[in-house]
Amino acid sequence: MGQSSRPIAAAYSPDGHILAAGDSAGNITLWDPSTGSERAISIGHRRKILSVAFSPDGEMLASASDFERFVKLWSVSSGREQKTLKFESSWISVVQFSPLGQTLATGHLDGTVILWNCGTGEQDAKIKAAQGSIHALAFTADGLTLASGGEDGKVKLWNLPVVAPARHSSAGTH
Amino acid sequence: MLQGPEPAKAGETVLSPQFTDSIRSIVLSRDDRLLAVAGWGGIIQVWDLPSKRLVVSMNQHTDFIHKSAFLSTDEQLLSVTVNRTVNLLELKSLEVLRSFPIPEGISRGAVVSPDDKRLVTLGPGP
Numbered sequence: 001m002g003q004s005s006r007p008i009a010a011a012y013s014p015d016g017h018i019l020a021a022g023d024s025a026g027n028i029t030l031w032d033p034s035t036g037s038e039r040a041i042s043i044g045h046r047r048k049i050l051s052v053a054f055s056p057d058g059e060m061l062a063s064a065s066d067f068e069r070f071v072k073l074w075s076v077s078s079g080r081e082q083k084t085l086k087f088e089s090s091w092i093s094v095v096q097f098s099p100l101g102q103t104l105a106t107g108h109l110d111g112t113v114i115l116w117n118c119g120t121g122e123q124d125a126k127i128k129a130a131q132g133s134i135h136a137l138a139f140t141a142d143g144l145t146l147a148s149g150g151e152d153g154k155v156k157l158w159n160l161p162v163v164a165p166a167r168h169s170s171a172g173t174h
Numbered sequence: 175m176l177q178g179p180e181p182a183k184a185g186e187t188v189l190s191p192q193f194t195d196s197i198r199s200i201v202l203s204r205d206d207r208l209l210a211v212a213g214w215g216g217i218i219q220v221w222d223l224p225s226k227r228l229v230v231s232m233n234q235h236t237d238f239i240h241k242s243a244f245l246s247t248d249e250q251l252l253s254v255t256v257n258r259t260v261n262l263l264e265l266k267s268l269e270v271l272r273s274f275p276i277p278e279g280i281s282r283g284a285v286v287s288p289d290d291k292r293l294v295t296l297g298p299g300p
């Protein structure tokens with residue numbers, strides 16, 4: 001991480017072997033907590049990273065940054081971009097994978113929650129979930145419910161469609 | 175236009191945490207039984223998810239909470255505030271087991287390792 005950059009967002013891989021940290025300059029660094037060794041990945045964000053999340057199998061990392069209307073999905077092993085998920089809604093505040101990894105939920109400053117199909121990169125659903133910004137998202141362990149919360153101080157629970165687990169291939173679309 | 179999923183129950187707001195301020199953290203226990211919500215008001219509420227009933231509402235912090243996490247046994251809840259205070263709460267007894275400051279910088283975020291052994295806090299540093 002650069003001298004002038006500051007860590008803003010972080011996430012542990014599900015096995016705890018990698019700590020991903022996004023900084024104020026738009027960089028992401030993968031750390032090995034046991035050795036302290038680090039690996040920077042070039043990700044294409046130019047603004048500060050606001051949220052990062054590992055897929056449940058630990059193979060993919062999602063990242064979102066300030067004032068950019070896209071989410072990047074990255075292969076953790078190769079550090080290469082798999083998909084760019086573009087949207088027209090306002091900026092993202094939080095990203096969260098579903099427990100089976102088939103869906104990525106993004107929370108936005110205009111109160112929208114978008115559910116993305118990680119296999120196709122398409123939007124499965126778009127919900128107006130709050131008045132004001134979304135700041136928190138959490139899936140139940142069975143993946144059937146998404147809880148959202150934000151600026152309006154309300155927690156909402158959403159029933160989700162049942163879909164098959166995602167298979168994260170290395171040949172993603174852009 | 176895309177079709178969104180339906181709210182879990184009729185009506186939009188299933189849980190009414192009565193927060194007057196922004197929610198910054200929602201976490202679920204591993205068995206999906208408990209939902210903890212925390213936010214700018216310094217309040218943490220724990221809900222029984224199947225019954226949608228409030229289990230407890232706590233005001234252990236005096237400032238904004240930006241992170242909370244169930245530890246792996248689901249018996250303890252960790253919370254981190256922007257003024258760098260960490261509390262570890264025993265849910266059964268509602269007793270604060272540990273409370274300690276984060277030494278340097280303003281905490282901008284926090285993450286707990288899956289084995290509960292490490293708490294990583296983010297901030298500008300010294």
